[in-house]
Each structure stands twice: as structure tokens, then as C-alpha cells.
Amino acid sequence: MADLKKHYRTCNLCEAMCGIEITYEGTEIKSIKGDPKDPLSEGHICPKAVALQDIYHDPDRLKTPIKKSENGKWEPISWEAAFQEIGTKIRSIQQEFGKNAVGSYLGNPNAHNFGNGVFLPLYLRALGTYNRYSSASADQLPHHVASNFMFGHGMIVPIPDIDRTDFMIIIGGNPMVSNGSMMTAPNVSKRLKRIQQRGGKIVVVDPRRTETARKADEHIFIRPERDALLLLGLIKTIQSKGLVNLRHLESDLIGFEKLEEITKDFSVKEIAPIVGISVGKIEDLAIRFANAPSAVCYSRMGASTQTFGGLCQWLTNVLNIITGNFDRAGGAMFTQPAFDLLKITNKKGKKDSYGRFRSRVRNLPYYNSEFPVATLADEILTEGEGQIKAMICIAGNPVLSSPNGERLAEAFDELDFMVSVDIYLNETSRHADIILPAATGLEIPHYDIFFNALSVKNTVKYSTPLFGKKENQKYDWEIVRKLISVITDQPESEMTPEQFLDSMLQTGIYADKGLSLKMLKENPHGIDLGALQPCLISRLQTNDDKIQLAPQLFVDDLERLKSTFFSGKKSENEFPFQMIGRRLLRSHNTWMHNAYRLVKGRNECTLILNPKDAEALQIQNGETVKVTSKVGSIEIETQVSDEIMEGVVSIPQGWGHGRKGVKMKIAQEHAGISINDLTDHERIDELTGNAAFNGVGVRVESII
Ligand code: SF4
Numbered sequence: 001m002a003d004l005k006k007h008y009r010t011c012n013l014c015e016a017m018c019g020i021e022i023t024y025e026g027t028e029i030k031s032i033k034g035d036p037k038d039p040l041s042e043g044h045i046c047p048k049a050v051a052l053q054d055i056y057h058d059p060d061r062l063k064t065p066i067k068k069s070e071n072g073k074w075e076p077i078s079w080e081a082a083f084q085e086i087g088t089k090i091r092s093i094q095q096e097f098g099k100n101a102v103g104s105y106l107g108n109p110n111a112h113n114f115g116n117g118v119f120l121p122l123y124l125r126a127l128g129t130y131n132r133y134s135s136a137s138a139d140q141l142p143h144h145v146a147s148n149f150m151f152g153h154g155m156i157v158p159i160p161d162i163d164r165t166d167f168m169i170i171i172g173g174n175p176m177v178s179n180g181s182m183m184t185a186p187n188v189s190k191r192l193k194r195i196q197q198r199g200g201k202i203v204v205v206d207p208r209r210t211e212t213a214r215k216a217d218e219h220i221f222i223r224p225e226r227d228a229l230l231l232l233g234l235i236k237t238i239q240s241k242g243l244v245n246l247r248h249l250e251s252d253l254i255g256f257e258k259l260e261e262i263t264k265d266f267s268v269k270e271i272a273p274i275v276g277i278s279v280g281k282i283e284d285l286a287i288r289f290a291n292a293p294s295a296v297c298y299s300r301m302g303a304s305t306q307t308f309g310g311l312c313q314w315l316t317n318v319l320n321i322i323t324g325n326f327d328r329a330g331g332a333m334f335t336q337p338a339f340d341l342l343k344i345t346n347k348k349g350k351k352d353s354y355g356r357f358r359s360r361v362r363n364l365p366y367y368n369s370e371f372p373v374a375t376l377a378d379e380i381l382t383e384g385e386g387q388i389k390a391m392i393c394i395a396g397n398p399v400l401s402s403p404n405g406e407r408l409a410e411a412f413d414e415l416d417f418m419v420s421v422d423i424y425l426n427e428t429s430r431h432a433d434i435i436l437p438a439a440t441g442l443e444i445p446h447y448d449i450f451f452n453a454l455s456v457k458n459t460v461k462y463s464t465p466l467f468g469k470k471e472n473q474k475y476d477w478e479i480v481r482k483l484i485s486v487i488t489d490q491p492e493s494e495m496t497p498e499q500f501l502d503s504m505l506q507t508g509i510y511a512d513k514g515l516s517l518k519m520l521k522e523n524p525h526g527i528d529l530g531a532l533q534p535c536l537i538s539r540l541q542t543n544d545d546k547i548q549l550a551p552q553l554f555v556d557d558l559e560r561l562k563s564t565f566f567s568g569k570k571s572e573n574e575f576p577f578q579m580i581g582r583r584l585l586r587s588h589n590t591w592m593h594n595a596y597r598l599v600k601g602r603n604e605c606t607l608i609l610n611p612k613d614a615e616a617l618q619i620q621n622g623e624t625v626k627v628t629s630k631v632g633s634i635e636i637e638t639q640v641s642d643e644i645m646e647g648v649v650s651i652p653q654g655w656g657h658g659r660k661g662v663k664m665k666i667a668q669e670h671a672g673i674s675i676n677d678l679t680d681h682e683r684i685d686e687l688t689g690n691a692a693f694n695g696v697g698v699r700v701e702s703i704i
Pocket residue numbers: 011012013014015016017018044045046047048049178179186
């Protein structure tokens with residue numbers, strides 16, 4: 001017992017940034033628990049944190065670079081030889097076909113990775129290609145585009161002040177499982193309970209009675225993709241009942257008259273039957289929201305990853321603004337992070353990047369220097385100038401996470417050259433020629449660059465590595481820094497992420513508190529920087545320093561909404577069900593399924609089907625059925641439950657490890673199916689380019 005030691009760090013698996021306390025002896029982990037002294041998470045963790053030790057000890061994890069030989073077998077290769085070959089191939093492809101012939105894909109774990117957060121912008125600049133893609137356009141892009149047009153910067157993101165609000169509407173979000181998304185809020189369960197304990201109310205709007213809906217005061221079913229209409233109904237009610245209250249923001253916004261003008265085209269009476277919620281219920285919800293001492297509407301995954309994601313995020317902001325619940329305690333507020341991204345990506349006075357370019361094949365908008373991932377396969381498969389001939393994929397598995405993943409897998413096979421930076425031989429990296437594995441998890445230092453900017457509280461924390469990397473391992477940022485060098489054929493930089501972090505801390509808004517890397521190292525539990533404060537006006541980056549309530553791009557998109565729902569056209573019946581995704585507590589994206597403790601027990605990769613639909617189709621609970629969409633077919637076990645509304649089915653995202661050539665033993669034994677073998681790459685939110693995973697038309701058939 002004498003050698004037991006404690007290590008404190010942030011769990012960087014998901015957005016919640018939970019503080020953890022690890023008890024260990026040598027390289028053996030004795031326990032992983034929540035750190036009660038962490039000022040944000042206050043001791044909370046979820047089951048995934050314990051799996052950090054499984055990732056560390058995972059025998060399937062790649063520890064050295066590997067290269068695919070001519071007979072398709074993987075062979076180890078030295079770091080030096082790998083980098084040399086990558087540099088030669090990438091430079092030669094770019095010389096022959098132009099810079100855009102090399103594409104880049106960045107996966108979600110990069111957002112949770114301190115070193116890559118610092119070096120990836122430099123890498124993208126070095127690569128010099130317009131063909132950049134990331135998981136953002138399969139997730140939260142509508143939030144950023146709405147913020148960009150309303151507040152002048154995509155990272156000025158409204159965060160629900162869950163700790164002080166009196167009334168919370170949650171549309172298409174399931175924070176009980178996610179612990180907040182675009183709202184870093186560890187221990188959501190406790191935070192939601194506290195709303196109720198102080199007399200507040202929580203209303204969840206969702207096609208499924210989710211884990212969050214079960215804790216709420218009220219759950220309202222809504223058909224997928226109707227959320228923007230419901231939001232318009234709420235806004236319209238607030239306007240017509242004289243409940244608009246701009247409060248302190250009255251002189252700081254423009255577009256109020258325009259908003260009044262455009263909402264004239266919508267009536268709650270027309271909206272009600274389409275969303276399947278009565279006029280009385282919509283009006284009652286709007287009135288309660290407007291009259292609450294404080295209130296906030298939070299719209300997330302289901303409202304983002306659909307064909308009207310941009311409209312949903314814009315209208316959510318509008319609802320919060322016109323009820324005086326913006327930049328005010330208990331409403332939607334804004335962070336003031338110690339490492340402030342706004343400081344290094346100031347957009348004021350600069351030309352907006354949205355739509356500056358259009359994608360070559362499908363004419364989709366460019367935003368934040370990237371194209372939508374839904375068109376990545378098109379850009380590889382379609383011949384012509386600018387066609388992607390080589391890919392570098394860093395910490396991403398788009399074959400499982402992008403719409404119509406199988407088509408993307410086929411596209412990767414057409415490439416002349418592909419590099420994956422990944423710890424696993426997975427569904428995407430198996431298409432690569434070279435895989436570079438990074439040290440990760442407990443081996444790396446951590447500072448959360450992005451999620452401190454999305455947190456319900458201002459805190460700051462730096463974690464030192466627990467075990468450090470082994471001699472032949474490299475940190476991910478070391479790999480990226482070296483890639484920059486070999487791509488440009490220039491000497492490698494000597495800068496480290498810590499140097500950059502320290503300078504950002506010492507010149508940030510808490511510099512007067514003496515914040516520095518040294519101070520963070522002396523405070524391993526983290527430092528509390530206080531509750532969110534009204535600060536939007538000082539952070540706005542619009543050219544006129546005003547909040548843009550009705551940006552023209554969004555106003556114009558209402559026509560698409562109208563023509564979809566008010567044209568009287570009947571939809572075809574070939575695919576009568578609408579499919580939605582779902583997130584599971586013990587699963588995160590595509591890469592956590594190789595930890596036995598997270599996949600054991602009952603199969604969670606099921607199709608949830610309403611009992612009335614099951615009866616009509618003569619399908620029993622637990623039966624394997626065939627699900628078919630426009631792009632593919634899968635077979636999956638059913639879970640018959642009235643938690644889902646009639647006509648809607650749900651499959652969780654992130655599964656599908658049954659493909660050949662993958663080396664993740666446990667994940668393959670619990671393979672599940674990939675929802676993205678059914679989702680359609682052509683279904684996007686036309687405004688933002690985000691993939692529309694929700695609302696996909698499918699057919700369900702018994703195969704007995
Ligand atoms: S909620 Fe996220 S950050 Fe917290 S312990 Fe679980 S995986 Fe880690």
C-alpha cells in the first residue's frame with residue numbers, strides 16, 4: 001500500500017471535462033474516481049472514464065507506425081522511414097496535381113486534444129489545400145454558422161446557464177447521456193435536479209422519451225425535422241401576446257423589425273398540425289417560457305444534424321433574445337475562457353469565410369476553411385481538376401461517422417495515397433497506406449482549449465501526463481509538427497504546446513490573477529474562475545458591434561422550410577419511417593468499443609420501434625429485422641418500446657465494427673451495425689452544409 005500514488009487530471013474523452021482522481025502503483029491503475037475538488041465537475045464521472053485504463057493497456061492499440069505492403073499485409077516501419085515516405089508522396093502529388101489534390105480530415109478527438117489544438121491550424125496552412133473536412137459538419141456546424149452571422153464569430157456560442165435558470169426547454173438534446181454538448185456541464189443529472197429543487201421546470205421536446213425526458217417535468221413528442229417550425233410557433237406566440245422583452249439588449253441589436261415582418265408568414269394554427277403539437281400547448285409553452293423569471297432554450301444534436309439545422313440554431317437564439325434571456329443569468333450566456341480562441345482568430349473587419357468558395361462537385365458552402373464532410377467522397381470519386389488523390393486523416397473514423405460511410409470507404413480505396421494518424425487499425429485507417437499511432441489518454445498532458453469556451457462555468461486546469469510516452473512513441477502534436485516539416489520540406493519547428501499555452505494564459509483576461517502554466521501545475525484540481533458573466537457586447541465581432549437578429553441568409557432559408565412543409569406535397573411512401581440517431585452513455589463516437597467494460601451486457605445497438613408499428617409489421621421485441629434506406633440495407637435487433645413515437649425508429653451512432661481488415665478484437669465481437677450505412681450523403685442542411693442524419697426515410701421489414 002505504501003507505493004500507492006494519486007494523479008489528478010481532466011478526462012478528455014468527451015466534452016464534459018470531468019476531473020478524475022487516479023490511484024495507481026507503477027503502471028497499474030487501482031481506481032479511477034471523480035475528483036470532488038474539481039471546480040467544474042465536483043466529483044462526477046461517467047462509466048467511460050474508468051475505460052481510460054483499458055485504452056492504456058489495450059493490446060490492439062498500435063504503438064509503432066505500420067505500412068501496408070504490396071500483398072496487403074501490415075508491416076512495422078520506423079518513424080523516420082514513415083515520415084520520409086509521407087513527405088515524398090504528398091509533395092509529389094501536390095506538385096503534379098496541385099495543392100488541392102491532397103485532402104485532410106480531422107476527427108472529433110482532435111477537439112479534445114491539447115497538442116493538436118495548437119498545431120493543427122499550422123498543419124492545415126502547411127498543406128495549403130482547400131479540401132479540408134472535419135467531424136464538425138457531421139455535428140455542430142449549425143451552431144457555429146448561426147453564431148458567425150449573429151455575433152460575428154463562430155466561437156461566440158451561447159451556453160445555457162443551467163445552474164441559474166428557472167425554465168429550460170431542451171430540443172433534440174439528451175444531456176443526461178452526453179453530459180452536455182455545446183454546453184459542457186458535467187453531472188447534468190444534479191444540475192437538472194437543482195432546477196427543479198429551486199422551483200424551476202424542464203421541458204424536453206424530442207421524438208423519443210430520452211433519458212433526459214424521463215427526468216424532465218414534461219416531455220413533448222415532435223416529429224423529426226419539425227423543430228424550426230415549433231420554434232417559429234413559440235416566437236410567433238410571444239410576439240402576438242405582447243411578451244417580447246429585449247431587456248438590456250434593446251440598443252445592441254438590429255433586425256427586430258425584420259423579424260416581425262418575416263414571422264407574419266407563419267401562424268401557430270398552421271404550424272400545430274405539422275409539428276403534431278396542439279395550438280394550446282405551443283402557446284402555453286411560449287407563455288410559460290416568456291413569463292419565467294429566467295429561461296433558456298437549448299437545441300442540440302437532433303436539432304442540428306437535420307435538414308434545417310441552421311434555422312433551428314438561429315431561431316433558438318432568437319427565442320432566447322426576444323424573451324430577455326440572453327447574456328443574462330439564467331438565460332443563454334457566454335464564456336470568458338483563459339485560453340481565448342477569439343484572441344487568435346479575430347474576425348472583426350475581415351471578410352467572412354462562409355461561402356467564399358463552393359465545393360467543386362456539389363457547390364456546397366465553405367465555412368471556417370472547410371467543406372462539408374457529406375461531399376468528401378464526391379471530391380475523391382469525381383475526376384477533374386482539383387480531384388482529391390491523397391488523404392491525411394487525423395484521429396477520425398469517417399467511414400463510421402459520416403453519412404453513407406460505405407461509399408466513403410469505397411472512395412478511400414480509389415486514392416493514390418492515404419495516411420491515418422490513429423491508435424487503431426479501424427474502419428477508416430485500414431484504407432491507409434501508412435498509419436501513425438500517437439501516445440494518448442493517460443500518457444499525454446491535457447488542457448481543454450475548446451470546451452472551456454463552451455462550459456457552463458469559467459474554470460481552468462492543466463493535467464500533466466500520468467505515465468508519459470514510451471521511448472518509441474510520439475505525442476500527436478509531435479506527429480503533426482513533423483508532418484508540417486515533411487510536407488513543406490522545411491526544418492521542424494521547436495515550439496511546444498506548453499509554450500503557446502503559457503503565453504496565451506499570461507496575456508489573457510485573467511492575467512491580472514497571475515495565471516500561468518506554472519500556476520496551473522501548482523493547482524492540479526483546477527482553478528475556479530467564477531460563474532458566467534454578462535459579456536457578449538464586449539466579445540461581439542460584428543462589424544457594427546450589434547447583434548444581428550435576422551441575418552439575411554437565415555431569413556432566405558425560411559422559404560425552403562415553407563416549401564417543404566406548406567406546399568401540400570405528399571411525401572412518397574417507399575420509406576415510411578423516419579430514422580433518428582441516439583447517443584449511449586457507455587459509448588462515445590466510434591472508438592470506445594474496444595473496452596470490454598463498455599460493451600459487455602445487453603446489446604445496446606438496437607432499432608427502437610414503437611409497439612403499434614411493431615404490431616402492424618408483426619415484429620416481436622428482440623427480433624432481427626431488415627432496415628432499408630435509399631442508400632443501403634442493414635439487419636438489426638429490435639427493441640420495441642413506447643419511448644419512441646409512432647413512425648419513428650432510432651439506431652445509436654458509432655457502431656459497425658464488423659468490417660474486414662479491422663483489428664479491434666472486443667469491438668469486432670460486439671460489432672453492431674453502422675447507422676451510417678443507411679444515412680444519405682445527399683441529405684444535408686443546405687444552409688450550413690451539415691449532414692442531416694436525423695429524419696432519414698427507411699423501411700422496416702421482418703425477415704423471419
Ligand atoms: S462524462 Fe465525459 S469527461 Fe466526464 S467522465 Fe464521462 S467521458 Fe469523461
